[in-house]
Amino acid sequence: EAGVAQSPRYKIIEKRQSVAFWCNPISGHATLYWYQQILGQGPKLLIQFQNNGVVDDSQLPKDRFSAERLKGVDSTLKIQPAKLEDSAVYLCASSRDRATDTQYFGPGTRLTVL
Template sequence: EAGVAQSPRYKIIEKRQSVAFWCNPISGHATLYWYQQILGQGPKLLIQFQNNGVVDDSQLPKDRFSAERLKGVDSTLKIQPAKLEDSAVYLCASSLSRGNYGYTFGSGTRLTVV
């Protein structure tokens, strides 16, 4: 079984620029998550999709972050404009359903905002 694919692996941008991350979950996984992991912290949930609908975006900074999951498969996470404090690893994960907590994580995208 192929894992969760994420790209790019690394990204360096200047503050106030925009950036986008892409995620392809495991085939058949209905639930997709985006997490932000700041250095020295645990992953923090940003947004959760069930198929192509958002079921939880309570911790997403909506003034600058947006995400979509077209056709209930791939997903993109965008930041516009980026701030220095957005420097983190952005992890995508997927699971068969919302109640299945054995998530499969991708390797993440490391974002550095300078």
């Protein structure tokens, strides 16, 4: 089966600019996750969707980050405006249903904010 797809793979922007990331999960997976991985740290969950509803967004900086999952399939994560500390790899993952189901990760988008 096809894996989790993400685009773009790399993005360089200046602070205060906007950026958007796209994710296409594995077909049939109900749950989609966005993680932020800062250099030297493990992935940190930003937001979790089940179908097109938000399950957990407690660690999403809502003043600048937003995410949506269209029709319970694809998802976009947006940052507006970006800060230097947003430089990180943004990982998308999906699982069949619950968080305890195996999560399959995409290749990630490496964001550099100058």
